[in-house]
Every structure is written in C-alpha cells, then in structure tokens.
Amino acid sequence: MAKRSTLFIRIVEGKNLPIKDITGSSDPYCIVRIDNEAIIRTATIWKTLSPFWGEEYNVHLPPTFHTVSFHVMDEDSLSRDDVIGKVSISKEALSAKPQGIDGWMNLTEIDPDEEVQGEIHLQISVVGDGDTPRKLRCQILEARDLAKKDRNGASDPFVRVRYNGKTHESAVVKKSCYPRWNESFEFELDDTLPESPLSVEVWDWDLVSRNDFLGKVLFNINRLQSAQQEEGWFRLGPDKPKHSQYDEGTLGSLRLQLKLRDETVLPSSCYQPLTELLCQSVGPHLNGNWPDLIMLIDETTTAESRQEVANNLVKLFLGQGLVKEFLDVLFKLELDKTTEPNTLFRSNSLASKSMESFLKVTGMQYLHRLLGPIVNRIFEEKKYVELDPNKVELKEAGCAGLHRLQTEADVIQQSSSLLQSYLSELLNAIQQSALYCPLVLCQVFQQLYQRVQARFPDPEYRKVKFIAVTSFLCLRFISPAIMSPKLFHLREKHADARTSRTLLLLAKAVQTIGNLDTLACCSKEPWMVPLQPAIQQGIDQLKDFITKLVTCEDTDDLGLQARMNLQCGTMEKEGFLFLHRIKDKCIPMTSPFKKYYVTLSKDTLSYSRTQHSKKSSFIALPKIRAVEKVEEKSFGSANVMQIISSEDSGQLDTLYLDCKSVNELNHWLSALRKACSHNTNTMSHYHPGVYKADRWSCCHQKEKTDPGCDKTRHGVTLQEWYDPLDPDLEAQLIYRHLSGVQQAMREKYYELIKEEEGEDPELEKGQKRLDSVTRLLSVLRDLHDAHAAVEEEERSKNKNFFLELQT
CATH class of the missing domain: 2.30.29.30 (Pleckstrin-homology domain (PH domain)/Phosphotyrosine-binding domain (PTB))
Known part of the structure; x- marks a missing residue:
C-alpha cells in the first residue's frame, strides 16, 4: 500500500500586472514552489502586462506537503529579476475542493517575514511534582532548511524563546541554514495563565542592520501539560502578516487551474480482478460480441473527465499489451455511431481522447525527431511571414539595399516562398519518417484505416480512410505541436510574435493538407491561395506516406531497428x-x-x-x-x-x-x-x-x-508522457472513476439491452450480460471494502499514537 498525491497545475494567464521596465511594460514569468522548493519555471512573455502562458504540469508530491505558491517575476537581462507578487494556496484549501480550483486570484506582496521555510527540532516538557514548583523546559536541538538571508548564501540563526513575559536567547550559529544548538531553557510554569502560549522564534542575526525573522512555532500549554512532553521536528510558520502597502488587486492577478488528488494505492493483487475484467472486454475471445464494459465506460464518461479517463485506460492497456485491441474497440464503437463520414472522429469522444493520449505516450520521440529541425529553423531565422493583406506591416519589410519599402505584393510573394520552403521541408521529413515511426503507431493506424475502409467502402468515400488517419496524426498531433512547440517540449521558450505567426500559418497549411481539401480552406481564407499548389502537392505526398505507414513494411533491417528503438523507449x-x-x-x-x-x-x-x-x-x-x-x-x-x-x-x-x-x-x-x-x-x-x-x-x-x-x-x-508505467496507480484511478458512475452504468446497461434486444430479450443471452455487470459491481464493492479497511487501520494507528502521547 502506498499514498500518492498528484497536483494538476495549469498556469493560464495574468492581467493588470504592474510596470517594471522603463519601456512601460514588463517581461513576466512564473516560478512554482512546493514548500519553498522551486520546481517549475514558465517561459518569459516579453513586453506585456497581460501575459498568456497556457502551460500545464502534473506534479507527484509527498502527501506531507503544505503549500503550493506561484511567484510572478519580471525578467531583467542586466540586473536581478524584479519580484512582482505571489499567490499561495495551502494543501487544506486544495483538499477542500476535490473538483478543483479554477479562477482569477489576486497577487499579494511578498513580505520577507512571511517567506519562511524550514523546521526546528524541539523537546518541550513540564518538569516537577507537587513538592517543587513545576517548570516549563524547552530544549532547542537543531534546525534545518532555514531561509538564506545573507549575501553569502546562508544565515546566522539564533533562537528566541518567550513565555509569560520572559525571554531567553540561544547562541548565534554563524553561516548555516542547518544550525545545531542543543541548549535548554526553563520557565516558571504559571497555572493561573493556562492560555499563555510558548513561542519559539528563529532569527537571523545581523551586525549592522535589523535581525531578519526566519519563522516561529507556538505551543499550547494546556495541551502540553496533558501530554507532559512533546518532541519532534516542527515546521516554522510566519509571523503575523503586516498591512500591505498595496491595495487588493494592485499587483495584478493570475488565472490558475489546480486539482489535487490524494490516492491510496492498494497492493497489486487487489486490482487484479478489475484489470482482468477490463482486459476481457477487449480480448480476442470476444469474437465480435458486444464489448459491454468499454461501451458502458464510453457512454457514461462526462466531457469533463473524458481526457483523464482516456489517459488512464491507455496507460493501463499499454501495460497489459492490449492497447491496439482497446483502441480497435473504440474505433468500432465510434464507427457504429457515425452515419456522416465528414464528422468521423471530429468530436471529443472517448475514442478521440484515447488516440490523443496514445500518440503522446508512444509518439513523442517520433514527433521530436520529425519536427525538431523545421521548428528550430523557424525559431532561428525569425523571418517576417504574412499572407493576409489586412495584417501585412510594410515597415517590417524595409529593403535597405534598394532604399525603399517593399510593396504589399512583395511581402506576400516572399512570405509565400518562405512558407512553401518550410512546408516542403516538413513534408519531405514526414515521408522519410515512415522508416522510423514506432511500430505500434503503424499498427494502430493500420487497423483504423482498415476499419474505416470496411465501414465506408463506396467509391465516393475513398478519401475517408485517409482522413481518419490524418485527423489524428495532423490535426491533433503535428499541427498543435507546430503552433505551440513549448507545450510539446520542442522548445524551451514560447515563440515571439513574429515566429508565432509563421508557425501558425505553417500549422494552417498542415491542417489543410490533413483535411485533403484545398478548396475549403481557400474559400474561407482566400489569402491562402498562393499556397494552393504546394498544398495540393502535399496532399499527394501525405496520401503516399499514409499508404506506406499502414502497410507496416519492415523489409529493411535498419528501419525495423529504428522502429523498435523508438517503440521500446x-x-x-x-x-x-x-x-x-x-x-x-x-x-x-x-x-x-x-x-x-x-x-x-x-x-x-x-x-x-x-x-x-x-x-x-x-x-x-x-x-x-x-x-x-x-x-x-x-x-x-x-x-x-x-x-x-x-x-x-x-x-x-x-x-x-x-x-x-x-x-x-x-x-x-x-x-x-x-x-x-x-x-x-x-x-x-x-x-x-x-x-x-x-x-x-x-x-x-x-x-x-x-x-x-x-x-x-x-x-x-x-509527470511526463514518457514516464514509466504504474499499473497499480492507473487501476486505482480507473476504479475511482467507475465507482462514481456505477449507478449511471447500471441504468445505461439496461437501456442498451432493451434497444438491441427489444422488450423481451432472450433469457440466456440477457442473463450472461447481467452476470457481466454483476461481476463489475462485485469487483468495485471488494475494492471499496479494501479501501475502507485501510482507512480504519489508519484511524486506529492515529488513535493509539494519541493515547501513547497522553500517557
């Protein structure tokens, strides 16, 4: 059994940030800290007071973490980066909203007395009996991970202990964030003031300026007298917050999306029945029978949870070696519901979301090899590219050699030539990638191609089988990566405005090629007409590539080895x-x-x-x-x-x-x-x-x-897409989802049986299917009981620990 905490973080955007640069703007970025440890730095968004980041992260955390904070900074190339403000959210606040937090949060001033960190090791006890006055003894042992307040990268900490109007101070430990004191202080215990707390404060000593506050711990004397002694590492807390010189909202605000998930993962044996039931629902033994369980999951998963459920299922079936079979079931379900070929896989169904997850889990190395060179070229060249006459900026196209500004036609002609060059390089790379595309990707696209061909065999639908492949490969994988290379880890930073526009135009061209239709795009955006010959040639190249891809030819030992290397990671x-x-x-x-x-x-x-x-x-x-x-x-x-x-x-x-x-x-x-x-x-x-x-x-x-x-x-x-698979965690997450929708699954099940078999279904066939649902509900009930037993055991341990502390 293990406890796992996962925090989903999406740093969306900021607004109304203060001006920090002489240009009248700022260059903001965010630092994400877990208990004062910096774990994430977003890209810098240059020259703006309303930055958009749109960066997403999943962070695995120890269940003992306390706070997540977002520090907004202004990047400066010639001096230390300026601090703008922060948003801090406690674990308690995150746990109180299991559905997640989504909204704007005002930045607050970063007060040094509030920015505390570290722990202190103390032993607090009440000594003495009825014959002698009782005393309160505080033994200061050591501290760790204190804040660094001095320019030498350390602090000079000492401890100040206060009780009932009296104060004791420890010795100063020079240049250390991990001091050891081992000093003891005693106070006369005043029974007439049971509410008077014991305060243990840690300070950084300074010779020429005021001492810096490093944190404090308060102890309730009433509770302490009951326990007689309390010892351990105690987290340092902030002092009372001071009045900010800024009004609320003056420092701007951040829009954040956060969701904390605490999971108790049981031993593998507990999940085996659920995993077996899921595997049986996609296994080869079905022989064309109705895939009850996957269909029910598809029908009862809401739009809000669909992406998460798809991620979990893809990873579970990858671990079981059945991801092709799982996706094939989803393909069949989607095709059975589709009557109009033009709408195939265009919705955010479980099939579409599962294919997106599958592409990212198994195809990220392939994507980086495919797109890396062309994306790097565009970032490095920083050429001005624009086809839309309404957006052409002639001042950007000055031609110093001719001592004149280029005309709008000149700009569009040069832009068209550049885009065709980029597009040609990309399409050649796509064609060559058939040799090293991961084998499992080829096999999944092959079964998708064949399923669609069988479902729409008429000559007028001959393009549909190609579009089914390109709808995932181009529209949901390659094009999004071109538009936002930072989000696919192709680049360390976001593109500037000029590069971003070039990437967007290239992605539009790839989408048009993926749709296998030059006319639709050019009718909506006629300024794309200059690219029409290149797009038409690209369509022919892409169809040729897909034909090679779905044949899974491995006649070349080198090609096979390249595929196996990428496939096996x-x-x-x-x-x-x-x-x-x-x-x-x-x-x-x-x-x-x-x-x-x-x-x-x-x-x-x-x-x-x-x-x-x-x-x-x-x-x-x-x-x-x-x-x-x-x-x-x-x-x-x-x-x-x-x-x-x-x-x-x-x-x-x-x-x-x-x-x-x-x-x-x-x-x-x-x-x-x-x-x-x-x-x-x-x-x-x-x-x-x-x-x-x-x-x-x-x-x-x-x-x-x-x-x-x-x-x-x-x-x-x-958390990364190429993380090692964790079968127990994926099974736990799927169990949690199924537990929440089991009543909806039961109702949908009876509804589907009636639709297929009528009001009087065959008793034997209906009973078999009822047994299948009964098995699922029984597995979920067993897992619920196992979790309840673990929680009861934890409560019992905590109760015994509290009783031992009292005695």
Whole structure:
C-alpha cells in the first residue's frame, strides 16, 4: 500500500500586472514552489502586462506537503529579476475542493517575514511534582532548511524563546541554514495563565542592520501539560502578516487551474480482478460480441473527465499489451455511431481522447525527431511571414539595399516562398519518417484505416480512410505541436510574435493538407491561395506516406531497428550537460565542469564526449542513493544537481550535472528520481552543499562522512508522457472513476439491452450480460471494502499514537 498525491497545475494567464521596465511594460514569468522548493519555471512573455502562458504540469508530491505558491517575476537581462507578487494556496484549501480550483486570484506582496521555510527540532516538557514548583523546559536541538538571508548564501540563526513575559536567547550559529544548538531553557510554569502560549522564534542575526525573522512555532500549554512532553521536528510558520502597502488587486492577478488528488494505492493483487475484467472486454475471445464494459465506460464518461479517463485506460492497456485491441474497440464503437463520414472522429469522444493520449505516450520521440529541425529553423531565422493583406506591416519589410519599402505584393510573394520552403521541408521529413515511426503507431493506424475502409467502402468515400488517419496524426498531433512547440517540449521558450505567426500559418497549411481539401480552406481564407499548389502537392505526398505507414513494411533491417528503438523507449532521456565527478577528492576552486552527452536508459545513466561516440562511463541505476539539487553558492549556478551512488566497496561517488535552466534541471531530477523509485538503499539525508576546504559548505561540518544536514526530496517529480508505467496507480484511478458512475452504468446497461434486444430479450443471452455487470459491481464493492479497511487501520494507528502521547 502506498499514498500518492498528484497536483494538476495549469498556469493560464495574468492581467493588470504592474510596470517594471522603463519601456512601460514588463517581461513576466512564473516560478512554482512546493514548500519553498522551486520546481517549475514558465517561459518569459516579453513586453506585456497581460501575459498568456497556457502551460500545464502534473506534479507527484509527498502527501506531507503544505503549500503550493506561484511567484510572478519580471525578467531583467542586466540586473536581478524584479519580484512582482505571489499567490499561495495551502494543501487544506486544495483538499477542500476535490473538483478543483479554477479562477482569477489576486497577487499579494511578498513580505520577507512571511517567506519562511524550514523546521526546528524541539523537546518541550513540564518538569516537577507537587513538592517543587513545576517548570516549563524547552530544549532547542537543531534546525534545518532555514531561509538564506545573507549575501553569502546562508544565515546566522539564533533562537528566541518567550513565555509569560520572559525571554531567553540561544547562541548565534554563524553561516548555516542547518544550525545545531542543543541548549535548554526553563520557565516558571504559571497555572493561573493556562492560555499563555510558548513561542519559539528563529532569527537571523545581523551586525549592522535589523535581525531578519526566519519563522516561529507556538505551543499550547494546556495541551502540553496533558501530554507532559512533546518532541519532534516542527515546521516554522510566519509571523503575523503586516498591512500591505498595496491595495487588493494592485499587483495584478493570475488565472490558475489546480486539482489535487490524494490516492491510496492498494497492493497489486487487489486490482487484479478489475484489470482482468477490463482486459476481457477487449480480448480476442470476444469474437465480435458486444464489448459491454468499454461501451458502458464510453457512454457514461462526462466531457469533463473524458481526457483523464482516456489517459488512464491507455496507460493501463499499454501495460497489459492490449492497447491496439482497446483502441480497435473504440474505433468500432465510434464507427457504429457515425452515419456522416465528414464528422468521423471530429468530436471529443472517448475514442478521440484515447488516440490523443496514445500518440503522446508512444509518439513523442517520433514527433521530436520529425519536427525538431523545421521548428528550430523557424525559431532561428525569425523571418517576417504574412499572407493576409489586412495584417501585412510594410515597415517590417524595409529593403535597405534598394532604399525603399517593399510593396504589399512583395511581402506576400516572399512570405509565400518562405512558407512553401518550410512546408516542403516538413513534408519531405514526414515521408522519410515512415522508416522510423514506432511500430505500434503503424499498427494502430493500420487497423483504423482498415476499419474505416470496411465501414465506408463506396467509391465516393475513398478519401475517408485517409482522413481518419490524418485527423489524428495532423490535426491533433503535428499541427498543435507546430503552433505551440513549448507545450510539446520542442522548445524551451514560447515563440515571439513574429515566429508565432509563421508557425501558425505553417500549422494552417498542415491542417489543410490533413483535411485533403484545398478548396475549403481557400474559400474561407482566400489569402491562402498562393499556397494552393504546394498544398495540393502535399496532399499527394501525405496520401503516399499514409499508404506506406499502414502497410507496416519492415523489409529493411535498419528501419525495423529504428522502429523498435523508438517503440521500446531504449533512451528515456538524453542531451548535452556539463558534468563533474568526484570520488574521494575535494572540489577545486576553478570550475571543474566539462561538456558530455548524457543518456538515461532503462538500467543505466551513461555519458560520452559526443552524441554518437562510445559511452565512456556508466552508473547502474540501482546503485543511485540520492538525486538532489546543489546550493547556488557551491558552483555559482542555481541549476546544478548531484547524483550520489555507491560503489561495490561501499564508497560514495558523487556526479554533479550543470543544466542550462531550472526547467531542464527539474526534468532531469524528475526522470532520474522516477527511474530510481524502486531503489531500496536510498539516503534519507544529504548535503546540499559541497565538501571543500575541509568542511561542508552547507552546514560547516568537518567530517566528510557526515550523514547529511538536509532531508532528501525524492518525492517531488514532474509527470511526463514518457514516464514509466504504474499499473497499480492507473487501476486505482480507473476504479475511482467507475465507482462514481456505477449507478449511471447500471441504468445505461439496461437501456442498451432493451434497444438491441427489444422488450423481451432472450433469457440466456440477457442473463450472461447481467452476470457481466454483476461481476463489475462485485469487483468495485471488494475494492471499496479494501479501501475502507485501510482507512480504519489508519484511524486506529492515529488513535493509539494519541493515547501513547497522553500517557
């Protein structure tokens, strides 16, 4: 059994942001923090006070997290980025709205006294008996992960303890965010003031300016006297909020969509009956019989939950090796309901959403290989392209060599030539991609092509089988990726306005080709006419490509190997990074990093000097004990991570990787943490600094073998399309959905039986189908009982713990 928390985040847009630049605008971006740890950085939107991001993330979190916050910043190239404001949302607020949060939220001022972090280790007790005055004893042991308030990247913390008008202070620990005090203070316990709290405050000492507040913890003396003693790590909280100098809404607002899901995942054996029932509903033994369960899921899934259900089903059937069979059932259901070929797969049905998910899960590497070169070319060239006469800007097309502005016709002619060049390059790449398109993608498109051909065999519908394939491949996969390459991880940042317009026009051309109809587009947007010859040629090329794709020809060993490599995901993540590796030596003062090509595969992390050279070093993934960030002051970079692994001798080996951005850093952190999620010998604590000058830079401990001064954060990861499959979690999510719609499924079931068999169905046939539904309801009931037993066990443990605390 495991507890999993997943947070869906969509950073939609901002509005009414304050001006931060002398140009009268700002360059805003967002940093997303989980309990003060930065995990996401959006792209910067240049020169706007109303940015649109539209970026989506799924984040796996430990169930113990407290807060998610969104810090809006203004990027400056010559100085430190300006802080605009923040939105903070507690876990309690997210849990209170299981349907999710969607709306505008005002940015608030970032008050340093509110920006606290870290924990303090305390032992609070009441000592003494009836013969001697009772005393309140507070033992200050240590603290960890305190905020960095000084320019040296640390703090000088001390503790101030207050009770009943009296105050004690600890010694100051210099230059540490992980101080150890081990000091004890006592107060006379005043029974006449039972409501007087004990306050433990942590401060950063400063010689020439006022001390900085680092956080505090308050203790209820009444509760403490009942328990006699309380010990543990306590999260530091903020001070009382001060009155903001800004009126509400002055700093602008963010539109956010958030949804927290806490799941208790049971052992695999509990989900086996549900998984078997789902597999039987698409298995080959059906022999053309009515696929009851998938049809019921299709009929009872609402539009709001359809994408999520499709994701879960695709991943579950991929794990069971039955994704082709599952999609084929959905194809058949969709075709049975379709009478007009022109509307086929144009709605957001379960079949359409499932194919979208399938393409992203199995085809992202293919998409990157296909679109990467042309998208990079457009970003790098930054050419002005416009075909619509109403949008042509002649000032953008000045021709300095001729000392005159080009005419509107000149601009459109040059734009048409550029777009035809881009389109030709893309279509040639699509044709060549038939050799390396993943085999499972070819097979699914083949069965879709054949199903549609059988359903609409008449000559006048001869294009429909091609359109069925292009409606997914072009309209729902390639075109959206061209329009928004950032959202498909093709580029690190959003396109500027000029590049964005070029991408949009190219995507329009691809959509027109995908529709196999030049006339429809040109009648709606006549300014696309200059592209008509290229589009017509593209239609012929695309049909030729689809013909090759659906034959799944693997006569070429090289082509087969390329397909198998992409299909099996032998390379889960790769790219150039700067590396430095140490064993038993200190970090030199100069930068030790060198550029290597790093590859994360199923079993190893390897690297070499070039992409195609022989890998020079390997780290077996089971030997990795921690994957964590490194403090910025250690190497002068905020984007360094460390991989701590153990050798056969037991000696620890640390590899440092310097990434080019916080997003790249978090993608690598997430990929490695997920790849090592089943490692057993992981570290619970680590050093966020480096060992140099005979001490750790983070906590100043002199022992190199010190176990670590900060807890590891391996529970926070970003969800990617190429994540390893988690069959138990997918089955749990499907169970949760089916539990919510089981009454609707029962009603729909009887309705469908009546429609097919009439009011007097054959008793034997109807009874078989009734048994099928009864089995499903029984499986759901068993899973409900299993969850109830786990919850009861948790309540019992918490009750016993509270009783032990009291005694």
